Amino acid sequence: MSYDHEWRKFSLEYRELNPFCVFCLDEGIYNxxxxxxxxxxxxxxxxxxxxxxxxxxxxxxxxxxxxxxxxLNTGKNELMEKDLKKI
Ligand SMILES: [Zn+2]
Incomplete structure (x- = not known):
């Protein structure tokens, strides 16, 4: 997967608008x-x-x-129960 110039610019803007990890936010943490x-x-x-x-x-x-x-392991790009408890 190549991260080209257009993507870099786009993702920078996206992160300015969405600066926090969505999974950490679920735990009440602004990361x-x-x-x-x-x-x-x-x-x-x-x-x-x-x-x-x-x-x-x-x-x-x-x-x-x-x-x-x-x-990579399961084909699902999601967190598992155990991951959610670990952090
Ligand atoms: Zn996180």
Whole structure:
């Protein structure tokens, strides 16, 4: 997956508008460090949703790592119960 110039600019603007990790927010934590813009339906699955605002969410580095692991292991780009309890 290549992160081109257009995407970098887009994701920067997205993060300005959505500065906090959505999963940390669920826990009541305003975590705005090392935020990635995550594709809920990954680009590998549906590349047409790259700029679909309903397919995007801000996630911190550790939640992003868990999402990526789960996607590789299970094909689901979601957190599991155990992940939610761990953080
Ligand atoms: Zn987080």
């Amino acid at each position: 705005g460090k090392h935020i990635h813009v995550d594709h809920i339906t990954p680009l590998e699955v549906d590349p047409s949703k790259k700029y679909d605002l309903t397919n995007l969410r801000s996630v911190c580095r550790s939640h992003h790592g868990q999402l990526t692991r789960n996607f």
